[in-house]
Amino acid sequence: MRQDWNTLALCDRFFDAIEQKDFEKLEQCYAPEAIVWHSHDCLYQQRDANLAVLKDGMTRLKKMRFKNRRVHTFEGGFVQQHTLFVTHPNDFVGQMDVCFIGYVRDGRISRAYEYFDTGQIEKFLGPARGG
Amino acid sequence: MNMSDGEIRELCNRFFDAYQDRHVDELADIYAPDCIVWHNVFGRETTGTDNLAALPASYQGQRRRTYNDRIINTFDGGFVIQYTLHGVQHSGHQGALWICIVGLCKDGKITRIDEYMDSGKFPAWRGRGKSDAMEEKAR
Numbered sequence: 001m002r003q004d005w006n007t008l009a010l011c012d013r014f015f016d017a018i019e020q021k022d023f024e025k026l027e028q029c030y031a032p033e034a035i036v037w038h039s040h041d042c043l044y045q046q047r048d049a050n051l052a053v054l055k056d057g058m059t060r061l062k063k064m065r066f067k068n069r070r071v072h073t074f075e076g077g078f079v080q081q082h083t084l085f086v087t088h089p090n091d092f093v094g095q096m097d098v099c100f101i102g103y104v105r106d107g108r109i110s111r112a113y114e115y116f117d118t119g120q121i122e123k124f125l126g127p128a129r130g131g
Numbered sequence: 132m133n134m135s136d137g138e139i140r141e142l143c144n145r146f147f148d149a150y151q152d153r154h155v156d157e158l159a160d161i162y163a164p165d166c167i168v169w170h171n172v173f174g175r176e177t178t179g180t181d182n183l184a185a186l187p188a189s190y191q192g193q194r195r196r197t198y199n200d201r202i203i204n205t206f207d208g209g210f211v212i213q214y215t216l217h218g219v220q221h222s223g224h225q226g227a228l229w230i231c232i233v234g235l236c237k238d239g240k241i242t243r244i245d246e247y248m249d250s251g252k253f254p255a256w257r258g259r260g261k262s263d264a265m266e267e268k269a270r
Contacts, residue, residue, distance in 0.1 A: 042229055072207075074205060075204070079204070099171075099231050113213060115171075115248070115249070117247070120250070
């Protein structure tokens with residue numbers, strides 16, 4: 001039960017840190033060996049490269065919100081389903097349904113898988129690619 | 132009645148085996164009567180009944196489909212499965228889709244399915260050019 005609570009707290013901390021643009025808190029959620037797989041290229045991204053992409057989004061975008069979060073914890077990790085809303089510099093609000101699966105080691109995310117649909121990328125980036 | 136980890140895992144595998152082997156009757160037995168199926172690609176919910184009704188036509192699209200590389204994790208009342216769907220088209224083209232499903236279960240049945248896949252990979256799955264897919268989208 002305690003493990004579930006810790007995993008839930010880690011999941012909330014991770015997504016809250018992105019919303020709050022708290023890069024230090026975000027970085028602490030990843031284990032040193034963390035890798036992130038994305039369904040659009042089926043490749044594993046190294047920790048630093050992933051953090052750089054997140055940092056860029058947190059800097060460039062006006063707002064990032066993970067809404068309708070549905071979280072389940074399992075032995076060794078969690079799955080969160082959410083709709084990501086992003087407010088672009090040109091005020092276009094994009095959205096995308098995402099399923100994020102995080103595997104946890106020693107209280108940190110060591111491996112993550114992110115599934116989303118690039119067929120709806122205009123709904124996320126906007127017709128003019130977000131400006 | 133709460134299902135154990137083993138029962139949920141078994142139900143999940145039974146579901147994908149039935150899907151793979153085109154056993155629609157068994158799938159009907161696995162879906163709860165009020166089962167809801169949601170696809171990220173369409174962004175809407177359908178009923179389990181509608182999902183089953185569409186299967187025979189859907190199966191005609193490929194010569195064979197196999198649900199491989201299954202990674203199943205169970206939680207209280209459900210599962211999350213990550214897998215690779217391999218398909219052999221009638222042309223002989225072999226394609227793959229990488230999919231994740233979150234399933235909710237109760238009393239030995241699946242009550243809800245949320246499916247996440249990337250429709251941007253459909254042209255490669257079908258073995259057709261991107262322009263074909265654009266034309267199809269425009270129709």
